[in-house]
Amino acid sequence: MKTLIMPFQKSSRWAAILLAAVVAIITSAVVANATQTITTPNAAFFSYSLLPGADLGPITPASSRSVLILGCSTTNQAVAQVTLQRMPGFGLVWVGLEQNGAVTRGLSAQAGTHIVSIDSSNEVNIVTASIDTIIVHNSQNRTMAGNLTLIW
């Protein structure tokens, strides 16, 4: 059986499609400049027990977003934190607080740049390891333990 479509029904359908398209375009235009997603945050936990002169890592933080790094020493007890962005092919940029409350900030694309000290003697440090990675380095003359948490 052939279905007959009246001219009015046809134009009504086209009007509905047109309206839907307009709504979609307006919605896109409104939300295009800020997209929000609710998620469970990610965390990476590293515990360390480092001999004198030893390193933990390298660790590669998530790229092109803010990563909170909390570090502590359980030997020479202290805590410190920085917020860091890894910029692929460009380096690492950060701002935060040393274990003694001083501000630490930097932008580096090379290995060996100090980021933050996480023990009370300033001998256990998070430092850049490359353009994309960080390490925890123990400059103390004894074994130092603690842990590192990255949240993003």
Added chain:
Amino acid sequence: MLLATVVAVITSAVVANATQTITTPNAAFISFNLAASANSAVITPVTNKSVLVMGCGTTSPVQAVGQVSLLHIPSSGIQWAGYESFGPVAFTGNSTSTAGTHIVYIDSSHLVDIRVASADTILIHNSSPFVRTGNVTLVW
């Protein structure tokens, strides 16, 4: 029995002023791509809780990060403490309901910032004459 009762009463007295609940934290991830002088959509942080707000600009060569801990006091205002993005770095803190108040810079040229949008909301503003991209993460 009496001893057990005494212990229970003392324990209750000690813990009554601080109740701990272990939960999985929440995060809101907001990416932005803002034309010159544009604002993002408004963001409403959760109320009466500490919210970590981390933002970064990803447009080269002015990439940076900044962060604040923020408290949304319903219908009353936004309060925060934290530090501005790289170069020059400074502490930032205030409590206000006034729209347009600067909260924290998240690019190294200090032209992209998170601002108060109302007593209950914040937004991202691009003051530069160029398109700026990046993202903001709220954790609570």
